[in-house]
Each structure stands twice: as C-alpha cells, then as structure tokens.
Amino acid sequence: MEPYKIKMIEPLPMLTREQRSEALRSADYNLFRLRADQVTIDLFTDSGTGAMSAEQWAALMLGDESYAGARSFFRFERVVRDLTGHPHVLPTHQGRAAERILFSSLLRPGQASVSNTHFDTTRANVELAGGRAIDLPCEAAADLDGKEPFKGDLDAAALESLLAGGAYVGCVIVTVTNNAGGGQPVSMANLRAVREICDRYGVPFFLDAARFAENAYLITQREPGYAAHTPRQVAEEMFALADGCVASLKKDGIANIGGLITLRSQELADRCRELLIATEGFPTYGGLAGRDLEVLARGLVEVTDPAYLRHRADTAAWFAAELEAAGFPCVRPAGCHAVYVDARRVLPHVPPERFPAQALACELYVEGGIRGFEVGTLSFGGPDGPAPYELLRLALPRRVYTRGHLEHVVRSAAAIAARAGSISGYRITRAPQSLRHFTAELVPA
Ligand code: F0G
Numbered sequence: 001m002e003p004y005k006i007k008m009i010e011p012l013p014m015l016t017r018e019q020r021s022e023a024l025r026s027a028d029y030n031l032f033r034l035r036a037d038q039v040t041i042d043l044f045t046d047s048g049t050g051a052m053s054a055e056q057w058a059a060l061m062l063g064d065e066s067y068a069g070a071r072s073f074f075r076f077e078r079v080v081r082d083l084t085g086h087p088h089v090l091p092t093h094q095g096r097a098a099e100r101i102l103f104s105s106l107l108r109p110g111q112a113s114v115s116n117t118h119f120d121t122t123r124a125n126v127e128l129a130g131g132r133a134i135d136l137p138c139e140a141a142a143d144l145d146g147k148e149p150f151k152g153d154l155d156a157a158a159l160e161s162l163l164a165g166g167a168y169v170g171c172v173i174v175t176v177t178n179n180a181g182g183g184q185p186v187s188m189a190n191l192r193a194v195r196e197i198c199d200r201y202g203v204p205f206f207l208d209a210a211r212f213a214e215n216a217y218l219i220t221q222r223e224p225g226y227a228a229h230t231p232r233q234v235a236e237e238m239f240a241l242a243d244g245c246v247a248s249l250k251k252d253g254i255a256n257i258g259g260l261i262t263l264r265s266q267e268l269a270d271r272c273r274e275l276l277i278a279t280e281g282f283p284t285y286g287g288l289a290g291r292d293l294e295v296l297a298r299g300l301v302e303v304t305d306p307a308y309l310r311h312r313a314d315t316a317a318w319f320a321a322e323l324e325a326a327g328f329p330c331v332r333p334a335g336c337h338a339v340y341v342d343a344r345r346v347l348p349h350v351p352p353e354r355f356p357a358q359a360l361a362c363e364l365y366v367e368g369g370i371r372g373f374e375v376g377t378l379s380f381g382g383p384d385g386p387a388p389y390e391l392l393r394l395a396l397p398r399r400v401y402t403r404g405h406l407e408h409v410v411r412s413a414a415a416i417a418a419r420a421g422s423i424s425g426y427r428i429t430r431a432p433q434s435l436r437h438f439t440a441e442l443v444p445a
Contacts, residue, residue, distance in 0.1 A: 003307035004399060007054060013037045013369070020366050028441035029362055029426055031371050040369030041405050043394040046337045048094075048250035048257060050398030056254070056298045063291025068282055072290035072297075079297045083232075084239040086262035088269035091296075092280050093287030094259040095210055095248025099125040101279070102206070102246050102261055105271040107131035111170035114162065115208075116141075116154035117180040122173070122208060122246075131170060134162070141184065144331045144342055144389065149222035150187035152178035152215075154194055163201040172198055173246075175208040176215035176238065180375075182391070183211075183335030185218035188226065188237065195241045204265075209247040212238060214336035217309035232304040244268075251337065254299035254398050258292055308399075312336050315406070316396060322410045323394075327417025331391065338395040341413075343376065346420055352377045352386030354425025354445050360392045360416070363423055368412030370394075378428075379437040 015023065015038060027033035036042065042049070064071040077089045092098040099122050107113065109130040118126065118133045126133040136155040140148040154174055163169060172194060177185045198205040216234035220226050226234060239245065243265065249258030261276075263269045273283050280287035288296075302308065313336050320334035323341060331340040343350075343357035350356035357376035364370045376390035394409065416423070424444055431440040 001311070002399075002402065003305075003311055004053070012040050014040060015369055017366065020369055024362060024365055028429070029358070029444070030437075030440055030442060031361055031365060031373075032438050034365075034371065038369075039365075039371045041401065041409060042371050043338075043396065043401075043409070044371045044373050046251060046395040046397050047248065048255075049395075049400065050254045050256075050299075051400050052254065052256075052295060053298065053302055053399075055302070056295045059294040059298050060291045063289060063294050065290045066284075068284055070284050070290045070293070072293040073284035076293040076297045079300050080260065080262060083235065083300060084245065084262045085236065086239065086242075086244055086264055088244075088261075088263040088266070088272075090261040090263075090269070090272055090276055090283060091286035091288050091293060092259035092261060092276070094250060094257060095208075095246065096121040096125060096259070097280055097287060098246040098248075098259040098261045099208075100128065101272050101275045102244075103129040103131060105268060105275055106204070107170040111168050114154075114159060114169055114172045116152055116174050116178050116186060118173070119175060119180055119208065119210075122175070136162070137178070138190075141178070141182070142388075144182070144340075145329075147333060149218075149333065150185055150190065151182065152176070152184035152186040153190040154186070156190060156193040156197060159194065160197050163197065163203065169201075169203050171204050171206055173206045173208055175210070177211045177218070177335050177337070179211070179337070182331040182340050183338050184331075185215045185222070185335060187223050188219055188234070189223070191238060191241050204243045204268075205241070207238065207242045207245040207247075209239070209245040209260075210251045211337055212245075212247070213252045213303040213309060214312065216304065217306070217313055218335065220306075221313065230304070231306055231309050235304055249296050249299070251398075252300070252303045253296045254303055255292065255295045258288055258296050259286075309336070312396070312398070315403070318403075319394070319396070319406050319410075322406075323413050326410050326414035327420070328413045336396075338393045340375065341372075341392040341394065343390040343392050346417060347423055347425075349421065350423070350425040352381065352390060354427065355390075355442070356425060357390040357392045358442070359423055359425050362426070363416050364392070364409075364412060367416055368408055370409050370412060374437065378440065378442075382436075 138153040244263035380387035
C-alpha cells in the first residue's frame with residue numbers, strides 16, 4: 001500500500017467519450033497539443049509532476065531569496081554533498097541546463113561522449129557543444145522480453161575496445177536508470193567496470209543521475225551482495241564511483257523544477273560556474289528560487305526512503321503484470337518510473353510508418369482520458385527509417401495516482417485489446433524538420 005496518506009486533493013477532469021474524441025481531433029492527434037484539463041489520468045511523464053510532502057511544503061516558506069549567499073543554497077549544498085561526496089555543487093533550473101553547461105565546458109570539438117543511452121536532450125547538448133554522442137547499451141537491452149535484471153548496463157567490452165582503438169572520447173556518462181532504454185537499471189558491477197576502464201584511459205566518468213534513487217533501490221532487490229544495503233547506501237556508493245553528475249531533479253528530487261551539476265574537479269567546476277553565471281544565475285541559486293532549493297533539499301532525502309521506493313517499484317511491477325493480462329504486453333522486468341507497452345504486439349497489423357505506438361496512445365486517450373507518451377517511430381524515426389521499437393510509455397508521477405487510478409488504465413487497456421484488430425494507424429500532415437513529435441499534426445490513415 002501507499003506509505004503515505006492524502007492531505008490535499010485536486011479534482012480530475014472528467015470528459016465524455018465524445019468530448020475526448022473531439023479534443024483529440026482538435027489536437028491533430030498529437031497528445032502534446034492537448035490541454036491538461038482535457039486529460040483525466042496524465043501518465044505523459046514522471047518529470048516535475050510529483051506530489052510534495054507536508055515537509056516540503058513547509059520548507060517552501062523557509063526559502064531565502066537572497067541573490068548571493070542564500071541560506072537555502074547552503075542547506076541544498078550540504079544535502080547534495082552528503083549524498084554524492086562531490087565537493088562542487090551547482091544548481092540549475094532543470095536537467096538539460098546542467099547538460100548544456102557540463103558538455104560545453106568539457107568537450108572539445110569532435111570529441112565523443114559515450115553512454116549506455118543518452119537521453120534525447122543529453123544527446124542534443126553533446127551535439128550542440130560540438131561533440132559526438134555514442135550509445136553503447138548492453139546486448140540484453142535489445143530483448144524487450146528478456147528477464148535480465150540489469151538491462152540498463154553499458155556494454156563495458158565495447159567501451160574498452162572503443163578506447164583501446166584510440167577513439168577521441170571526452171567523457172563517459174551512464175544514465176541511471178536508463179530512461180530511453182525502457183527504464184532499466186544499471187548494476188553496481190557495471191558502474192565499477194566502467195570506472196576501472198575510465199581510470200585506465202584517463203577519461204572522466206559521470207552519472208546522469210535523474211533517477212538515482214530508483215536505480216539504487218533496484219540494485220538492493222536484484223544485485224547479489226546488496227540485499228542488506230539501504231537504497232541510500234547504494235546511492236552513495238554509486239556517486240562515489242563517479243567524477244560528477246548531471247541530474248534533472250524533477251524526477252528523484254520530487255520537485256516540480258530543478259537540476260544539478262556535481263563535480264570533483266575544481267578546474268572543471270570553475271569553467272562550469274562561469275557559464276552558469278552567464279546563462280542560469282549566480283552559483284548560489286543557478287536559475288532556481290530559494291524556495292525550490294529548500295524543497296529539493298527535503299526531496300533528495302525523502303526519495304531514498306525504502307518504504308516509498310518499495311511501493312513505487314511494486315506498483316510498476318503490478319501495473320505491468322495487469323496490463324499484460326489485459327492484452328498489453330510490456331517491457332520486462334518493469335523498472336520504477338514507467339511501464340513501456342510494446343505496441344507492435346498489440347497492433348501487429350499497423351506498420352511502423354503508420355505509428356502503432358501513437359495509435360495506441362490516441363486510443364487510450366479516447367477510451368479512458370489517459371495520456372501516455374509515444375516512444376517509437378513518430379519520436380525517434382525519420383529519414384533513416386523507423387525507430388527500433390514501438391513503445392507506449394506510461395510514466396508514473398511520484399506519489400500522485402493511487403491503484404484505483406491505475407485500475408482504470410488497466411480496464412481501458414482491456415477494452416482496447418478486445419478491439420485491437422479494428423484500430424488503424426496515422427499519417428503526418430504537417431511536421432517541422434527536427435523533434436517532430438512535439439508539434440506534428442496527424443490524421444487517421
Ligand atoms: N536525463 C534523463 C535521463 C531524463 O529522463 C531527462 C528528462 C533529462 C535528462 C532532462 O531533464 O527535463 O529536467 O531538462 N526526462 C523527461 C521525461 C522529460 O519525460 O522522461 P529536464
């Protein structure tokens with residue numbers, strides 16, 4: 001059960017099926033274009049959508065809004081240093097600002113950043129800084145049904161041969177958990193192996209720590225030798241292996257906004273701070289209000305509560321199993337922050353160029369007012385062909401929806417699965433050159 005109770009509520013928009021069909025048509029079948037008051041259950045993202053605790057709301061009032069040297073910054077800095085052991089703590093307004101500042105300060109033109117999988121903004125910021133983003137996911141990641149516990153691992157052998165071959169690599173960044181790769185965790189053994197290889201070749205090693213606590217919890221559950229560790233101890237060990245991190249704190253900071261860079265290197269921190277001042281804000285607020293820093297200082301401690309993480313992981317596993325029983329096969333094993341429905345198996349008759357995951361997303365909206373996120377050919381395909389997978393991500397905002405809400409999603413999925421054969425795909429009528437999924441207009445094909 002939820003290890004918390006509800007103190008404040010927000011009514012859900014309830015529309016009729018006709019109203020939803022009309023809303024979707026007006027949105028040109030692109031769920032980004034829906035208004036929030038047209039969505040009943042919003043599983044679009046777990047980013048910035050969490051519910052704060054009473055402690056966090058109370059802390060908000062302690063926000064010190066001084067431009068320089070704010071008390072709130074020093075509280076935030078202490079919490080982050082205790083967690084990561086990294087001496088330099090730079091707040092940013094969200095994760096992608098941290099990425100931009102780190103990569104612009106670190107990478108030389110043509111230098112590569114190597115990752116298990118760069119999140120899409122991470123890749124974009126590597127490229128904007130003149131670098132090259134190379135993804136080396138482990139082999140098991142490609143098997144959506146495979147039961148391997150750590151499908152988020154980076155392919156350490158491939159990293160080794162890349163570096164041995166003399167590749168021009170500026171950094172390695174491991175995304176924990178691997179969002180783009182199905183929300184799969186990375187093992188401590190893999191982080192240790194990457195650290196060792198980076199040491200041998202003199203390459204700095206960073207974490208994309210957006211979901212560090214969820215990764216740490218899954219290590220306690222799945223990795224031999226860690227069953228007796230707390231998630232907090234595992235998280236500290238993960239950070240201890242890295243030279244620094246970038247993080248979107250809109251996830252495991254359990255806050256609505258925030259980002260972070262931590263570093264061991266004084267010299268790199270100095271360069272990042274220069275850019276931070278020019279583009280985000282003075283280093284003691286970095287684009288955030290003092291009240292945000294207060295909220296984050298509590299969120300970063302609350303998030304490693306074992307009862308909270310157990311409930312979160314159990315919910316995702318239960319949700320994936322129920323969806324599967326309803327006829328929506330999911331990527332296994334489930335992680336924490338989302339379940340990923342394999343749209344190809346629900347709609348085998350819809351080819352990738354007709355966007356099966358988008359078709360499923362539209363159907364789920366009309367059926368139950370539920371908004372999910374297409375992770376398939378609409379978002380990641382293009383001139384080079386279709387995306388490797390056609391997934392519908394149903395993200396789980398932190399501490400927001402109860403099992404009753406998710407049961408509604410499962411019932412809606414069952415209704416769709418029963419008529420899957422009659423569901424058709426979509427085609428694009430208008431789209432920009434890049435990042436087309438955000439604004440594309442579609443019609444049923
Ligand atoms: N890294 C990872 C692993 C992420 O999942 C995200 C955001 C970012 C970086 C960028 O952080 O949004 O604070 O600038 N993921 C969101 C999502 C958008 O829905 O998965 P940001």
